[in-house]
Amino acid sequence: MRPSRTKALKSGxxxxxLAVIVYVVVYMSTPYMINQPGTAxxxxxxxxxxxxxxxxxxxxxxxxVSVSYANVWMLATARFNKHAEIVKKEPDRNDEEYETQQRxxxxxxxxxxxxxxxxxAGVKYGIVPEYVFIIGxxxxxxxxxxxxxxxxxxxxxxxxxxxxxDLGALLQDNQPGDVVDVRLERGGxxxxxxxxxxxxxxxxxxxxxxxGVSVGELRKIQAADQAKEVKFADTRIGGPSAGLMFTLxxxxxxxxxxxxxxxxVAGTGTIAEDGTVGAIGGVQFKIVASDREKAxxxxxxxxxxxxxxxxxxxxxSKMKLVPVKTLxxxxxxxxxxxxxxx
Numbered sequence: 001m002r003p004s005r006t007k008a009l010k011s012g013x014x015x016x017x018l019a020v021i022v023y024v025v026v027y028m029s030t031p032y033m034i035n036q037p038g039t040a041x042x043x044x045x046x047x048x049x050x051x052x053x054x055x056x057x058x059x060x061x062x063x064x065v066s067v068s069y070a071n072v073w074m075l076a077t078a079r080f081n082k083h084a085e086i087v088k089k090e091p092d093r094n095d096e097e098y099e100t101q102q103r104x105x106x107x108x109x110x111x112x113x114x115x116x117x118x119x120x121a122g123v124k125y126g127i128v129p130e131y132v133f134i135i136g137x138x139x140x141x142x143x144x145x146x147x148x149x150x151x152x153x154x155x156x157x158x159x160x161x162x163x164x165x166d167l168g169a170l171l172q173d174n175q176p177g178d179v180v181d182v183r184l185e186r187g188g189x190x191x192x193x194x195x196x197x198x199x200x201x202x203x204x205x206x207x208x209x210x211x212g213v214s215v216g217e218l219r220k221i222q223a224a225d226q227a228k229e230v231k232f233a234d235t236r237i238g239g240p241s242a243g244l245m246f247t248l249x250x251x252x253x254x255x256x257x258x259x260x261x262x263x264x265v266a267g268t269g270t271i272a273e274d275g276t277v278g279a280i281g282g283v284q285f286k287i288v289a290s291d292r293e294k295a296x297x298x299x300x301x302x303x304x305x306x307x308x309x310x311x312x313x314x315x316x317s318k319m320k321l322v323p324v325k326t327l328x329x330x331x332x333x334x335x336x337x338x339x340x341x342x
Contacts, residue, residue, distance in 0.1 A: 032075060036084040037285040038064030040266050040293035043242075043249040046235060051227035052253030058260030058340065060249045061295060062242035063268050063286035069095075083288050097136040100149040102238025104135055104216040109239070113246035114221040114230045115273035116327055120247075121254040124224040129163040135214045138200065143212030145182060145195035152185040153215065164217040171197065174209040182211070228254065241280035243271030244299060247327055248334075259331070262340030266290035266319075267299030267330070275327035279303035284311040291317040298322065299330050 040061045075086065118125045134151045137143055153161045156170045157180050174180065176199040184191040200210035223229050230250055245267050252259040268286050270278035283304040288311065290298050298319045300308045305323040312321055324330045 030071060030075060031089050033087050033089055034066075034068045034075070034084055035087060035282055035285060036066050036068075036081065037288035037292070038066040040064075040286075040290045040295060041237075043245055046233045047246070047249050047253065048231050048233075049228060049250070049253045051225075053256050054253070055256075055258045056252060056260055057258055057262040059264055060245055060252070060260060061264065061266040061290065061293065062237070062245045063266055063289050064237060064239075065282035065285045083285065085285075097149040099238065100133075101135050104133075105240040106235075106238045106242070107218060108216075109241070109243040109270065110232055110246060111219055111221050112271050112273050113243050113250060116243075116247045116271050116275050117230075117250035117254060118221070118223065118228075119273065120251055120275065120327060120331075123228050123254065126222050126224070128220040128222050130218045130220050132161050132164055132167060132215050132217050135216050138198075138212045138214065141198045141200045141210070141212045143195070144198060145193055145211065146191070147184070147211070147213050148186060150186075151191070153182070154185050154190070155181075155183040157181055164215065167211075167215065171209055171211075176209045178209060240270045241268045244269035244277050244301075244324070244327065244330065247271050247275075248299075248330060251327075251331070258339075259334050261334065261337045262342075263297055263337065264293070264295045265297045265299070265334075266293070266295035267297075268304075269299065269301040269324065271327065277301050277324050277326055277329070283308045287311040287317065287319075288315060291315060291319060295319050297333075299324050299333075301325070 040063045042059045043062055044056055044059065079086070115125065132153045134147055134149055134153065136149055137147060153167065155161060156167060159166075159170055161167050161170070171180070174197055176197055178197045179194050180197060182193055182195045184193075195211060197209040198212040199207055200212060202208055221230070248259065248265070268280050268283060270280060272278065279301045283300060284307055287298065287308050291312070296319060298308070298321050300321055300323055302323040302325050305321065308321055312319060322330070322333050
């Protein structure tokens with residue numbers, strides 16, 4: 001074999017080996033995810049109220065966890081990152097379904113935050129259902145129609161579907177195996193199809209006919225006074241854990257004065273319309289993210305306080321951690337603060 005040909009073969013082999021290594025390290029998927037500190041972001045640019053009081057010398061910040069689908073390289077480097085956590089992917093979880101679910105949680109969180117703030121501020125409001133959409137496909141009773149996560153269900157059997165209850169009422173007299181007309185909206189376009197119903201298990205354990213999908217309802221919280229209507233800017237953030245901080249920002253704009261008192265206030269926690277604050281996951285990552293953004297106060301659900309405190313001590317944070325069970329707990333603490341000196 002000629003030397004030049006041998007050299008060419010060796011070069012080709014090296015390129016092939018390099019390509020395989022790059023694929024394995026960078027592109028090949030693994031059954032793992034990596035959780036690590038995300039961001040601590042100012043909420044004021046995300047929330048607007050026509051008649052809102054704009055005074056805010058400090059800032060309220062929501063906090064996030066960064067979730068990444070891990071390749072081999074990320075897995076290797078994560079083991080040396082004390083703020084990273086390697087977890088197994090949930091079995092059979094579809095990425096599209098996960099993202100839709102997170103957007104639904106965020107929408108619900110925003111709706112609850114508006115109601116909690118309205119209730120506290122004495123603002124009258126109504127709840128207007130807008131549409132029902134598909135979150136995911138059932139694993140126990142797979143659907144027989146062409147459904148995608150995020151599809152809006154516009155009509156079933158020729159009747160409009162605006163609320164979650166509408167869907168059950170329209171199918172209550174049907175049996176598994178029946179075929180019904182379904183109109184969806186996907187990417188702004190109508191999709192009409194005939195769908196064979198499957199047997200599903202109801203919450204009470206009863207068996208009945210259904211589409212074989214999990215659904216969510218998008219609701220609009222409408223103030224009686226349009227000048228107090230809350231609007232959210234579109235963000236890529238998902239999940240329910242910004243509820244408390246959204247409520248504080250909304251309430252601050254609905255009421256005169258500056259609740260922040262000039263402080264950088266971060267935090268986390270779900271919110272119910274009655275102001276109850278719920279526990280969340282990944283609080284240790286949110287502590288790190290908030291400390292990096294120089295937060296001075298961090299509101300944490302009481303159930304998460306122990307983990308948050310341990311992480312704050314580990315990184316030497318000077319943030320004041322304030323455990324809360326209700327919106328009033330957070331508001332009472334803010335009211336007790338002296339305004340921060342300029």
